[in-house]
Structure formats: C-alpha cells, structure tokens
Amino acid sequence: MTPTPSQIAFFATAAKGTEGALRDELRELRLYHVRADRGGVHFEGRWEDGWFACLHSRIALRILAQMGRFEAPDGPALYDGVRQIDWTPFLTPEHTLAVSAACRSGGLTHTGFIAQKTKDAVVDQLRDLLALRPSVDRKDPDVSLFVHIAKDQATVYLDLAGESLHRRGYRAEHLEAPLKETLAAAILRLCGWDRVSPLVDPMCGSGTIPIEAALWAGNVAPGLLRRRFGFERWACHDATAAARMAEIRSVAMAARRDTDVDILGCDIDPAAIDLAGSNARKAGVRPRFEPGTVETLRHGDGPGFVVVNPPYGERLDADPALYDGMSAAFRSQRGHCIAVLAGSPAIEHAMRRQPDKWYALFNGDLECRLLIYRNAV
Ligand SMILES: C[S@@+](CC[C@H](N)C(=O)[O-])C[C@H]1O[C@@H](n2cnc3c(N)ncnc32)[C@H](O)[C@@H]1O
Structure with a gap:
C-alpha cells in the first residue's frame, strides 16, 4: 500500500492561463486547501485524493506529489537532498524511471544536469540497499519524477498521472492543429x-x-477512458490499493448520467x-x-x-x-x-x-x- 503521511502536498499542473479554471474545478471536486499558483494549483490530501484528481480533473495536465523540498545551489546538494527521500516504496530494481526538470534563477541552470543528478541519487539509493539498480526508460517509465528548482530551492515530485492527462485516449488520430x-x-x-x-x-x-x-x-470522469495511470505501476500499488482505486472508478462510473x-x-x-x-x-x-x-x-x-x-x-x-x-x-x-x-x-x-x-x-x-x-x- 502507498505510504501514508497524513497530508500530501499536491500540485496539479495546467496550461498557462487556465490556472483559475483548474482551481474552480478542484474546489468543485471538494479537494482541500486548493490554491492557484503560476502554472498550476496546489491542493492537499491523502494519496487517494491524488488518484481521484487524476481520474476526475478535465483541466489538469499532471498531478504531482511533493516528495521533498530543500536548498540545492549545486549538484552535490541536489544529489544529497534527493537521496534523503525514501524511494523504496515506489520503485524496485525491476521498475524503470524517468526524471524531467525545470529551473529558473539559481546556481543550477541546466535541466539535463538536474535530471541526471536526481536520477543518480535515486538509482544509487536503491543499488546501495538492494545491490541492483533500476534502469531508465524515458518513453514509458513505471515511475516519473519531476524536479523544479527556483532560486536554489529544489522541489522533487512524483508524477501520479504518468502520461499527460490531456491524452484521454479517444483521439488516436487527429487532423492538423487540434486543441489539447x-x-x-x-x-x-x-x-x-x-x-x-x-x-x-x-x-x-x-x-x-x-x-x-x-x-x-x-x-x-475523463480518466475513465484511460486504462491506467502512472501511480498504478508503482511498487506500493498493491492489491489493497488496486481494490481502492477500482472502487473510486466504479463510483465515477455510477455518477455518469x-x-x-x-x-x-x-x-x-x-x-x-x-x-x-x-x-x-x-x-x-x-x-x-x-x-x-x-x-x-x-x-x-x-x-x-x-x-x-x-x-x-x-x-x-x-x-x-x-x-x-x-x-x-x-x-x-x-x-x-x-x-x-x-x-x-x-x-x-x-x-x-x-x-x-x-x-x-x-x-x-x-x-x-x-x-x-x-x-x-
Ligand atoms: C484550428 S482547426 C480546429 C481544431 C479543433 N478545435 C480540434 O481540436 O481538432 C480549424 C478548423 O476549421 C475548419 N474550417 C476552415 N474554414 C472553415 C469554414 N469556412 N467553415 C467551417 N470550418 C472551417 C478547418 O477544416 C479546421 O478543421
């Protein structure tokens, strides 16, 4: 089962300009402590609130769960900060991972370097504990991490959605210039x-x-069109978690009219x-x-x-x-x-x-x- 700190800080990302609409939507979905920010909307809750947001939000692109926040003016500080986080509930050496990054103003300015250091820290933690290391799969990873660095403050997130939520699955082929x-x-x-x-x-x-x-x-619920979300591939998404997610899906099915x-x-x-x-x-x-x-x-x-x-x-x-x-x-x-x-x-x-x-x-x-x-x- 997914580890349960009482409250997780989530960040739902959104296309620029749609943050207000997403805030209103997440409030309507009765999520807690919903607050719009640049590029998305903060909310808090349990893991299953994040799952619920993946399933129900029409406007969010990704649902990110904050795993750690620390000073990272340089590569070693970033590496140490990421290694402090316990990644073992989420991936084993059999899982694949991918890291993406964004940064503005600070000592670390290269997103490729930030992603690499973060990946090294996660992989080294697992290798030291289990003698085997997970591998990277940039196209279809089991576990996706996102690191954001602003003014030397790094925030490390797990991406619950995996593939962007705009990919509902109904638009396999498209003409030129479709809207997301x-x-x-x-x-x-x-x-x-x-x-x-x-x-x-x-x-x-x-x-x-x-x-x-x-x-x-x-x-x-737009997520009903998807076979599964990223979090359903995490190591901790065991039979109990899968049964709970099945319940959340069936409530959404019953709410269709x-x-x-x-x-x-x-x-x-x-x-x-x-x-x-x-x-x-x-x-x-x-x-x-x-x-x-x-x-x-x-x-x-x-x-x-x-x-x-x-x-x-x-x-x-x-x-x-x-x-x-x-x-x-x-x-x-x-x-x-x-x-x-x-x-x-x-x-x-x-x-x-x-x-x-x-x-x-x-x-x-x-x-x-x-x-x-x-x-x-
Ligand atoms: C930007 S695209 C719309 C994309 C659409 N929102 C989607 O998500 O796929 C503009 C559309 O306008 C259509 N169009 C161009 N001239 C038109 C006209 N005079 N009357 C109706 N449709 C027209 C084009 O065929 C094209 O499909």
Whole structure:
C-alpha cells in the first residue's frame, strides 16, 4: 500500500492561463486547501485524493506529489537532498524511471544536469540497499519524477498521472492543429457554459470541443477512458490499493448520467466530420457532427453557446474573408454567448467589437486570447 503521511502536498499542473479554471474545478471536486499558483494549483490530501484528481480533473495536465523540498545551489546538494527521500516504496530494481526538470534563477541552470543528478541519487539509493539498480526508460517509465528548482530551492515530485492527462485516449488520430483536450475543457468552463444550453463548435476539426462538452454534460470522469495511470505501476500499488482505486472508478462510473443536451460540431472538411464522429464513439459520447461552413451557421435564437477555435495562420491557413464571414455569422446568433479562441489579432479585429470578457491562454507555445461576447436576445 502507498505510504501514508497524513497530508500530501499536491500540485496539479495546467496550461498557462487556465490556472483559475483548474482551481474552480478542484474546489468543485471538494479537494482541500486548493490554491492557484503560476502554472498550476496546489491542493492537499491523502494519496487517494491524488488518484481521484487524476481520474476526475478535465483541466489538469499532471498531478504531482511533493516528495521533498530543500536548498540545492549545486549538484552535490541536489544529489544529497534527493537521496534523503525514501524511494523504496515506489520503485524496485525491476521498475524503470524517468526524471524531467525545470529551473529558473539559481546556481543550477541546466535541466539535463538536474535530471541526471536526481536520477543518480535515486538509482544509487536503491543499488546501495538492494545491490541492483533500476534502469531508465524515458518513453514509458513505471515511475516519473519531476524536479523544479527556483532560486536554489529544489522541489522533487512524483508524477501520479504518468502520461499527460490531456491524452484521454479517444483521439488516436487527429487532423492538423487540434486543441489539447484539457484546454478545450478549460475554455468550456471559462466561457460559462452551463452544461445544459445548446452548444455548437462550427469549426470543430477532430471534435475536441464538442466531445469534451459531451463528457462534461454526461458527468463522465475523463480518466475513465484511460486504462491506467502512472501511480498504478508503482511498487506500493498493491492489491489493497488496486481494490481502492477500482472502487473510486466504479463510483465515477455510477455518477455518469444520460443527457440530451444539444451539442453540435460542424466543419467545412468532410474528413474532419468523419474523424470527429469516430473520436466521439471512442469517447463513448454522442454529440452531433455535420458538414457545414461557419459563414452559414444558424444555431437558432435564444440561449446557446458558440465555442470555436478558428484557424490562425500559424498551423492552418488564416483568411481575412473567413474571419469577416465568421464574425457576421456570430453577430447574428441572438441570445448566444460566443467564445472564440483567437490566436491572431486579425480575429479580434474582424469581430468589430470589444469582448465582454477575455482571458490570455496558451495553446501550446502560442499566446492566444479567449474572447467572450454576449449577444443580445
Ligand atoms: C484550428 S482547426 C480546429 C481544431 C479543433 N478545435 C480540434 O481540436 O481538432 C480549424 C478548423 O476549421 C475548419 N474550417 C476552415 N474554414 C472553415 C469554414 N469556412 N467553415 C467551417 N470550418 C472551417 C478547418 O477544416 C479546421 O478543421
């Protein structure tokens, strides 16, 4: 069973700009001491609260458990600090590990060196105790560590998720320029969608926004689509822990609900419509997908949401005439909330009015604005 210090300090990482949305989500999930920070959200709890967050969070990229925090102005101090932590509950010489690192301002400036020193300390601890050492597997490790160093303070974490949580598993293939599932989920929350009003993504590509909307409306925990998380490969994840995790999964299964919310995805590209449909089937949800152009969008009058991620020109061609046509179509959707993830100022310009609200978000490395407009009835 996983060792049980009474409270573990967790850090859920998030795409820049989505920390507030993740904080609100984790509070709704009734996790404790939830506090937003740069790049993510802190919370505290037992190990199983971390498992629960892996299963239920739609916005977090990773759930990290803090294993140690110490001064590390140089390599020997980092090595000693990591060796002080007892790694034996988590891995044996039969397990593989990988270490990643990030740093800013301090004596240690090279992430490759930080990862190497950390790995050496873990491996040496096990070798000295058990005469055998675990090996490194950067692609598919059993145990993933993350080290963050800022102003000579090192924080060492275990990564519970393993593979990033945006990889839900339903989008095996994709078209160009898909949104990360976690970013789509954050946009749905930030624009204030109530999980009941009709929603359309008129440029849906591989269907990420409608699929995430349907999962949320159906109260489907996104982690249910995954076979297993990183922590389920740790040495301490024994039969008792596995049985507890099975219970947490079955509670989540029972909480799914049927929904008849009208969720629609359209795209000019018939191949995108086929792909979006196949992705939705893999996710076990049924938003509607139809071919169509954004310029001819008619989503009915009355309350509704348009949530869209138009092409920007960076990865897909952007066309000023497309933005003008899109903007005119959006203005005609009476009573609607229009949420546009704009990766280019030309999109905001074409909208021809100030957004009622906006957020700075990062789509990968690309700084974007989520523009929110509320149309009169
Ligand atoms: C940035 S991609 C959307 C990606 C999507 N959010 C996803 O996660 O896969 C933009 C999409 O707009 C579509 N598109 C371009 N012009 C369009 C138009 N006039 N009407 C409807 N869709 C259009 C493209 O085919 C492309 O799939």
